[in-house]
Amino acid sequence: MSADHQQNPIFVWFRNDLRIHDNPCLHAAIKQGLVQPIYLLDPRTFQASSFGLARMGTHRRRFLRESLENLRTQLESIGLDLLILNAKPEELFPKLLKSIPHAKLFFSHEYAFEETQIEAALAYELSSAQWEGFWTGTLMDPENLPFTLENVPNGFSSFRNKVEKYASIPEPVPTPNKAIGFQKHDWGEDLFALSVFAERENTDQQLQEIETMGLAPINPVADLADELDTLKTKWEQSFKGGEEAGLARLDYYLWQTDLVATYKKTRNGLIGTDYSTKFSPWLANGNLSARMIASEIHSYEGQRTKNDSTYWVIFELLWRDFFRFAALKYGRKWFAKGGIQSNVREYQNNKDYFEAWISGRTGFSFMDANMRELATTGFMSNRGRQNVASFFTQNLNMDWRWGAEYFESMLLDYDPASNYGNWMYNATLGHDPRSRFFNIELQANRYDSSGEYVMLWCRELKKVPLSLRHEPYIHNQSMFVAPIIDLEKSYEEIRKRA
Ligand SMILES: Cc1cc2nc3c(=O)[nH]c(=O)nc-3n(C[C@H](O)[C@H](O)[C@H](O)COP(=O)(O)OP(=O)(O)OC[C@H]3O[C@@H](n4cnc5c(N)ncnc54)[C@H](O)[C@@H]3O)c2cc1C
Structure with a gap:
């Protein structure tokens, strides 16, 4: 030393x-x-x-x-x-x-x-x-961006084009194999420092208390535990927190299975663990470094395949960078009711709608399946997130921050920049203020054409014919809850507001 x-x-x-x-x-x-x-x-x-x-x-x-x-x-x-x-x-x-x-x-x-x-x-x-x-926490450092933080472009395409043209992703720093820690005498004589040092005895207890600290979390699907618990257990076994599990997932997705080489074709999937990388929970906690992912993908491209899919994972990680630097630029505004557009409109803020939405009981099976998956596992596909956010902010006309706060509580990969950024975007209060909404039934039929996904999470659809699983309310013997709104009317309202 x-x-x-x-x-x-x-x-x-x-x-x-x-x-x-x-x-x-x-x-x-x-x-x-x-x-x-x-x-x-x-x-x-x-x-x-x-x-x-x-x-x-x-x-x-x-x-x-x-x-x-x-x-x-x-x-x-x-x-x-x-x-x-x-x-x-x-x-x-x-x-x-x-x-x-x-x-x-x-x-x-x-x-x-x-x-x-x-x-x-x-x-x-x-x-x-x-x-x-x-x-x-990002691919790029602010120091190697080709613009200052105040001048982060307002559109993702412009951000990406500039970054791809004028900057390059730094290589990861080496993993240390040895370090020198504080010894008792390094804490000195001061009583406060010594009281902090004494806390070393309590680490196990602190870890145990994480799950019971502060305000008790809600479980909106507690009454469905019998039918959903197997799915929950499966998920928890596959997705454990920690650096070693994150690095193992990276190895699996690239080197063991070559899934990365087909990512662009599968990324809009809904069922299972392999349609997308699932790096997000480990990225959000910093168990996995974005640069390590990029560096491994570059090695993979050199040794196995370089194609649209391998590029697209890095493209998506640039979205993540974009939201992080934009959140830095906008500060408090990132969380404001009117979003970065400062466009405050009247919301309904109906508690019954909120309860129906979080517990997967809106009567729209594609919404309900996604929301039950989120409450059960802490994860939802990107396709699902876009649809439930559009439904919440546009069809139900609810305050986008309420939905974003629910996601904050539930998502394993919660990240303030990506979460609030994507919510704002879907509420048309973000970087692109143009009126836009998803037609949830068209989306359901396109991305879950077999009805397999909604069936997985909504077992009461068993008696509904396959062709009606996305519109169970049409089937008069359906056990499914009645729709909370008239969907067609809600689309008319959205168009009027635009
Ligand atoms: C309403 C809404 C809320 C969201 N909240 C979060 C959040 O809190 N945390 C979060 O990490 N992502 C969030 N996303 C983005 C995206 O849905 C998730 O990153 C993705 O589904 C995670 O799964 P994956 O790792 O398999 O992604 P992949 O498709 O495999 O993508 C690889 C990585 O790219 C990044 N990425 C992909 N899409 C996006 C995107 N739209 N925005 C930012 N980064 C992206 C993620 O880090 C992801 O892990 C949200 C999207 C929506 C529509």
């Missing part, structure tokens, strides 16, 4: 970068000093959203716990002990850094308003020599 290392105690605050591979923040800390990794269970994450939902629902809590358990193991393998604390960063770190001479704080930057506000509060409390932020 060099003298420099000894004089540089660095707290690495893990956020949505729960991995040791391609982690520029951890990489830099290990190079420069003694490292103490910390994860904070911020009480705000477990409180109610503005519409009264638990901000982090059951599925996300499970995935987070598993991600942290795996991070702990991964860090132990390189000689570091993860400390997990219940605290707000802007309260803990200034006090902690004051109590340990020369200590520094390293962390990964985030992209959405609340998270960047926390960074601003830390920057205000700490001297610039005491902290450093790293970009670890």
Whole structure:
């Protein structure tokens, strides 16, 4: 250990970068000093959203716990002990850094308003020599974008064209195989620092408590547990949180199965685990780095096949970058009622509609199947998400933020930039304000022509003939709930509003 290392105690605050591979923040800390990794269970994450939902629902809590358990193991393998604390960063770190001479704080930057506000509060409390932020959550860094953050283009095509023409994706940083952690004496003599150190004894308990902290999450399909639990168990076994599971999925999707070579043809699928990459839950928690995915795809293209499909996965990851940089640019506006268009219109905000929508009982089987899948597993296909969001914001004319908050609570891959960005887009309040909506029955017939998908999640369709599974209300012996709205009339209303 060099003298420099000894004089540089660095707290690495893990956020949505729960991995040791391609982690520029951890990489830099290990190079420069003694490292103490910390994860904070911020009480705000477990409180109610503005519409009264638990901000982090059951599925996300499970995935987070598993991600942290795996991070702990991964860090132990390189000689570091993860400390997990219940605290707000802007309260803990200034006090902690004051109590340990020369200590520094390293962390990964985030992209959405609340998270960047926390960074601003830390920057205000700490001297610039005491902290450093790293970009670890996107393909591109703001520094290698061919425009400033204030000038992020307003359309995805323009963003992508410029990035593809003038920038290139940096290579992942190496995975560390050894690090030097804090020893007891590195915590010094200060009582506050020692009380934080003592929390090391409670890591197991903190992990267990994630699932019961704060506001209890709802389960809108609890009464369907008997018929849906097998699907739930199957999903949970396939999708475990953590870096190792994320890297295994990457290996599976590329090298073991070559699924990546047909992605563009299968990506609009609805059933099973293989029609799309399913990288999103691991990306959202930072178990998997976007750059690692791009780098592996480039190797795959060199060694096996390079085609539209291999390109398209990176194209989709650029959408993710686009939303992240746009969220940074727009700040608070990303979450505003009128969206980035500042176009506030009257919504219905009907509680019965909301309840019917979340519990998969609107009477429209394609909506209901998707919503039951989400409530049961924490996942829904991109095709499903677009349709249920369009139905919620356009046909039901509900406040888009209510739907987005429900997704925030439920989605395993919840990411404020992608979630609110996509919701805004579907509510026509985002980058493209043109009037647009999905015809949900046409969509159902196109993407679920056999009716197999709706049947999987809505068993009461058993008695409905195949040809009517997307319009069960036409069948007079249907056991399916009656539609909550007159669909045709709702399309007329949408056209009138346009
Ligand atoms: C209303 C709505 C809400 C959404 N909320 C989220 C969210 O909270 N978190 C999230 O990661 N995605 C969100 N998406 C985008 C998209 O549905 C998911 O990224 C995708 O379904 C995840 O499955 P996958 O990993 O198999 O995707 P794939 O089709 O395999 O795509 C590969 C990766 O590209 C990225 N990607 C793909 N489509 C999009 C997109 N439209 N926007 C941004 N990134 C994209 C994701 O990181 C994804 O993992 C939302 C879409 C809609 C319409």
